[in-house]
Amino acid sequence: MKKNGSIQERAVLAEAQGVRISRMVIYSPDIATKARAGQFIVLMCSEDGERIPLTIVSHDALKGTITVIFQEAGLTTAFLGRLVTGDALYALVGPLGTPTEIERYGKVIVIGGGVGIAEAYPVAKAYKEAGNRLSVIIGARTKGLLILVDELKSVADELHVTTDDGSFGRKGFVTDVLKELIAKDTYHIVYTVGPIPMMRAVSSVTKAAGIKTLVSLNALMVDATGMCGSCRVTVDGKTKFSCIDGPEFDGHLVDWEELDKRNKIYVTQEAHVCNLKRIQGL
Amino acid sequence: MTTQPTHIQELGAEERIRSFSEVIQGYAEKEALLEAQRCLQCKNPTCIAGCPVGIDIKKFIFQITQKDYAGAYITIRQKNNFPSICGRVCPAEYQCRKACVLTKKGSPYASEQAILIHFLERFVGDYGITHALKIPAASQNRLHGQKVAVVGSGPAGLCCAGELARRGVKVVMFEGLHKTGGVLRYGIPAFRLPRDILDGEIDYLKNLGVEIKPNFIVGNMKSLHELQQEGYAAIFLGLGAGTPSFLKVKGENLCNVYSANEFLTRVNLMSAYKFPESHTPVNIGTHIVVIGGGNTAMDAARCALRLQEMNGIPCDTTVVYRRTEIEMPARRLEIAHAREEGVRFKFLVQPKGFQGDEKGFVKSMQCLQCELGEPDSSGRRRPVAIQGSGFELASDVAIIAIGLQANQLLTRVTPQITVDAYGDITVDPLTMETSMKGVFAGGDIVGGEGTVIEAMGMAKKASEAIIRFLSNR
Ligand SMILES: Cc1cc2nc3c(=O)[nH]c(=O)nc-3n(C[C@H](O)[C@H](O)[C@H](O)COP(=O)(O)OP(=O)(O)OC[C@H]3O[C@@H](n4cnc5c(N)ncnc54)[C@H](O)[C@@H]3O)c2cc1C
Ligand SMILES: Cc1cc2nc3c(=O)[nH]c(=O)nc-3n(C[C@H](O)[C@H](O)[C@H](O)COP(=O)(O)OP(=O)(O)OC[C@H]3O[C@@H](n4cnc5c(N)ncnc54)[C@H](O)[C@@H]3O)c2cc1C
Ligand code: SF4
Ligand code: SF4
Ligand code: FES
Numbered sequence: 001m002k003k004n005g006s007i008q009e010r011a012v013l014a015e016a017q018g019v020r021i022s023r024m025v026i027y028s029p030d031i032a033t034k035a036r037a038g039q040f041i042v043l044m045c046s047e048d049g050e051r052i053p054l055t056i057v058s059h060d061a062l063k064g065t066i067t068v069i070f071q072e073a074g075l076t077t078a079f080l081g082r083l084v085t086g087d088a089l090y091a092l093v094g095p096l097g098t099p100t101e102i103e104r105y106g107k108v109i110v111i112g113g114g115v116g117i118a119e120a121y122p123v124a125k126a127y128k129e130a131g132n133r134l135s136v137i138i139g140a141r142t143k144g145l146l147i148l149v150d151e152l153k154s155v156a157d158e159l160h161v162t163t164d165d166g167s168f169g170r171k172g173f174v175t176d177v178l179k180e181l182i183a184k185d186t187y188h189i190v191y192t193v194g195p196i197p198m199m200r201a202v203s204s205v206t207k208a209a210g211i212k213t214l215v216s217l218n219a220l221m222v223d224a225t226g227m228c229g230s231c232r233v234t235v236d237g238k239t240k241f242s243c244i245d246g247p248e249f250d251g252h253l254v255d256w257e258e259l260d261k262r263n264k265i266y267v268t269q270e271a272h273v274c275n276l277k278r279i280q281g282l
Numbered sequence: 283m284t285t286q287p288t289h290i291q292e293l294g295a296e297e298r299i300r301s302f303s304e305v306i307q308g309y310a311e312k313e314a315l316l317e318a319q320r321c322l323q324c325k326n327p328t329c330i331a332g333c334p335v336g337i338d339i340k341k342f343i344f345q346i347t348q349k350d351y352a353g354a355y356i357t358i359r360q361k362n363n364f365p366s367i368c369g370r371v372c373p374a375e376y377q378c379r380k381a382c383v384l385t386k387k388g389s390p391y392a393s394e395q396a397i398l399i400h401f402l403e404r405f406v407g408d409y410g411i412t413h414a415l416k417i418p419a420a421s422q423n424r425l426h427g428q429k430v431a432v433v434g435s436g437p438a439g440l441c442c443a444g445e446l447a448r449r450g451v452k453v454v455m456f457e458g459l460h461k462t463g464g465v466l467r468y469g470i471p472a473f474r475l476p477r478d479i480l481d482g483e484i485d486y487l488k489n490l491g492v493e494i495k496p497n498f499i500v501g502n503m504k505s506l507h508e509l510q511q512e513g514y515a516a517i518f519l520g521l522g523a524g525t526p527s528f529l530k531v532k533g534e535n536l537c538n539v540y541s542a543n544e545f546l547t548r549v550n551l552m553s554a555y556k557f558p559e560s561h562t563p564v565n566i567g568t569h570i571v572v573i574g575g576g577n578t579a580m581d582a583a584r585c586a587l588r589l590q591e592m593n594g595i596p597c598d599t600t601v602v603y604r605r606t607e608i609e610m611p612a613r614r615l616e617i618a619h620a621r622e623e624g625v626r627f628k629f630l631v632q633p634k635g636f637q638g639d640e641k642g643f644v645k646s647m648q649c650l651q652c653e654l655g656e657p658d659s660s661g662r663r664r665p666v667a668i669q670g671s672g673f674e675l676a677s678d679v680a681i682i683a684i685g686l687q688a689n690q691l692l693t694r695v696t697p698q699i700t701v702d703a704y705g706d707i708t709v710d711p712l713t714m715e716t717s718m719k720g721v722f723a724g725g726d727i728v729g730g731e732g733t734v735i736e737a738m739g740m741a742k743k744a745s746e747a748i749i750r751f752l753s754n755r
Contacts, residue, residue, distance in 0.1 A: 030498075030503045030504065031503065034502065034503060034504075044460060048553065048556070048559060048560040048561060049560075049561050050552070050561040050562045051460075051552070051562075075561055076561060090460070091460035091496070091497050092497060093458065093460070093497040093498070093499060094502070094503075095502055095503075096499075096502065222544060222547055222548060222552065222562070223458075223459060223547060223551075225458050225459070225499065225524070225689075225691055226524070226525055226689065226690070226691055227468075227524040227525065227526070227543055227547065227689065228526065228541060228543045228544035228547050229526050229528065229540075229541040229543065229544055230540075230544045232528075232535055233535075234535055239528060239530075239534070239535060244691065244694075257642075258535055258642065261536075261537055261641060261642030262535065262537055262642070264537070264641070264642075265537045265538065265565065265643075266563045266565070269557065269558070269563035269565075270563070
């Protein structure tokens with residue numbers, strides 16, 4: 001019998017400039033049945049491990065599997081990147097977070113940056129299925145780090161790709177494309193996920209244009225069940241817990257400065273662990 | 283008969299702050315006998331009414347004096363499933379000991395002279411564990427084949443699961459976190475409740491046939507309705523009060539301002555004190571300030587101080603409380619232990635805000651001096667800030683321990699369950715049944731923040747109602 005939390009598949013999706021992004025299919029029938037766009041899971045690799053959140057990129061209720069896509073950022077994601085088919089996670093819980101509100105808004109722009117492209121995919125797909133006209137803008141540092149281009153092409157009415165170095169698509173940032181799109185046409189909602197500076201830049205463009213914007217925040221989490229407040233963010237002057245009140249919030253109301261700083265609380269410790277990791281040859 | 287309370291062995295303060303080893307070593311047989319003999323065996327044992335579950339204290343103490351420890355164990359276990367846990371964490375000085383005739387009338391908590399009931403209970407509980415004593419199973423045929431879901435594995439869930447399993451009911455216990463125990467695991471540190479004691483009690487449940495499903499959030503993974511459809515004849519909710527309150531003051535979201543729950547969860551559940559062998563980090567400051575006066579504040583402060591000591595940082599941890607020591611809701615022993623260990627206290631001080639550095643890390647806390655005014659609804663005198671008394675306290679880690687509210691993970695997605703203005707579940711006080719038929723609740727999710735034994739008391743009441751409910755189906 002397949003074990004809950006066992007790895008069915010793992011493959012490297014993209015690798016360039018010292019960054020590696022992998023895709024992993026995990027067996028978990030209960031989560032696969034319940035997952036909805038915008039939700040995430042928390043997993044642990046070992047009993048001593050950290051609890052880390054990852055977005056549910058897709059789910060297959062029939063096979064009882066979910067797919068996550070992750071960038072190796074530190075110790076836990078590096079461990080994950082070493083798992084092979086048949087290995088099992090120590091812990092897996094979900095689906096967590098409030099699902100994205102999917103409606104027929106009209107014209108929608110979904111923007112993903114870096115590994116955020118993977119996180120944007122399920123939401124893009126759900127918007128499309130709800131009958132929206134879907135424009136997708138994705139951006140990465142370089143061609144080798146672009147992911148899910150074909151998948152997004154097949155759900156989007158139009159797909160725009162940017163790379164920082166111009167190695168694929170257009171040279172520049174996702175906001176360059178966004179500005180052009182909204183100058184030419186009317187859009188009803190913008191959804192974005194990716195690095196904080198990108199989400200922040202997108203929000204400032206759409207705020208000036210008065211377009212409702214949802215952002216999926218990546219605050220640091222521990223339990224992800226609303227029990228600790230590690231993930232707290234300020235939205236419209238009020239403290240919210242990303243894990244249960246979010247992870248999606250109105251991008252125009254987020255205190256980005258605070259989020260950016262709070263996400264760097266443990267940089268010193270993480271650097272320390274990363275050194276250990278190098279010693280261990282991970 | 284001696285009149286002085288029997289001293290209990292403890293690790294010395296200097297030694298204990300270097301680790302998370304248990305502070306109180308417990309009574310040896312000789313000491314337990316001495317303490318038990320102090321009991322007056324009152325004709326009217328007032329102590330019993332002080333225990334939220336009504337343990338026959340007089341009887342079990344008598345059994346100790348007769349060296350009938352197994353009998354004492356059975357006596358306690360009739361009312362309390364986890365004597366080794368309660369004997370360690372029960373705030374006896376506000377409960378049974380306060381009601382003991384040896385406590386002076388009108389004192390806010392037990393007098394020193396009152397019998398050390400919790401220490402005796404711990405002695406008996408530990409005797410039960412080391413001698414693998416079993417409580418006779420009271421399996422009832424007509425309950426066989428019935429399945430009950432217990433949601434949450436804190437004291438309430440553990441107690442309810444044990445009671446039902448003992449009667450022959452098939453119990454599945456769901457827990458959202460990766461480990462069971464609720465606050466006993468993530469909140470209360472190992473130096474107060476060693477993990478082998480907790481694990482032992484949970485293993486006992488497993489031996490009774492309780493199936494444990496960690497990493498399972500009821501509501502997210504399955505709704506209550508779905509559980510009912512899967513054949514769970516009744517459901518017990520022991521969801522706890524897991525949501526930390528914040529002060530709502532300026533600068534509260536600065537880096538290194540923690541809720542006590544976050545700090546304790548990192549340290550206890552995620553073993554951050556072993557970082558980097560365990561991978562969850564926690565920041566340890568040079569000037570740690572803990573805000574609050576309850577057990578949570580004491581636990582946070584004592585963990586923080588240990589982390590400083592263990593990391594070669596000169597100990598500097600201060601508890602800031604807006605009332606005075608008398609009003610502190612924490613267990614008296616915890617306050618005394620914290621002080622012995624070097625935790626400092628500042629009373630009548632109220633936080634007004636936090637100041638950060640350019641990187642967004644907290645560097646100081648603005649405070650106001652208070653004085654005590656008129657009593658509030660809780661009967662305690664209300665702290666009133668003194669105008670113009672503002673001052674600053676250096677603080678590079680601040681831990682907020684000002685209270686916890688209902689865990690609403692499940693209730694927010696289950697409108698059929700009625701909650702009150704605080705988010706606590708409303709129940710029929712006689713049966714602990716919620717507004718949803720066949721769904722019962724107990725512990726902190728019903729009464730708000732309480733004690734371990736109160737949670738167990740409610741769970742026990744609910745388990746009896748569940749048995750009746752199952753029998754009448
Ligand atoms: C709701 C949610 C969904 C997420 N979904 C995905 C996903 O689908 N794919 C994916 O690759 N990542 C996702 N993340 C981010 C992911 O959780 C972190 O990359 C991961 O926790 C890093 O763990 P680590 O131990 O490998 O790295 P660490 O050693 O903990 O950190 C390494 C570096 O990554 C940064 N980092 C750590 N945690 C986060 C975080 N939460 N957000 C941003 N940077 C962080 C640190 O500041 C540090 O510089 C998500 C985060 C949240 C909150
Ligand atoms: C730091 C601290 C120290 C304390 N010290 C003492 C003390 O010394 N003495 C004392 O008597 N009391 C003490 N208390 C209070 C005592 O711990 C609580 O009253 C008691 O734990 C309440 O038990 P409970 O079972 O109701 O809830 P909890 O112990 O909170 O357990 C609830 C459990 O339910 C789980 N859960 C919630 N929702 C779901 C869901 N939807 N699905 C699955 N699982 C779910 C949670 O993850 C949690 O594990 C302390 C509390 C704290 C926080
Ligand atoms: S359970 Fe607590 S209140 Fe009851 S007798 Fe034991 S120590 Fe006292
Ligand atoms: S009231 Fe005190 S002295 Fe009397 S029986 Fe109870 S514990 Fe013993
Ligand atoms: S991660 Fe703990 S409350 Fe959100």
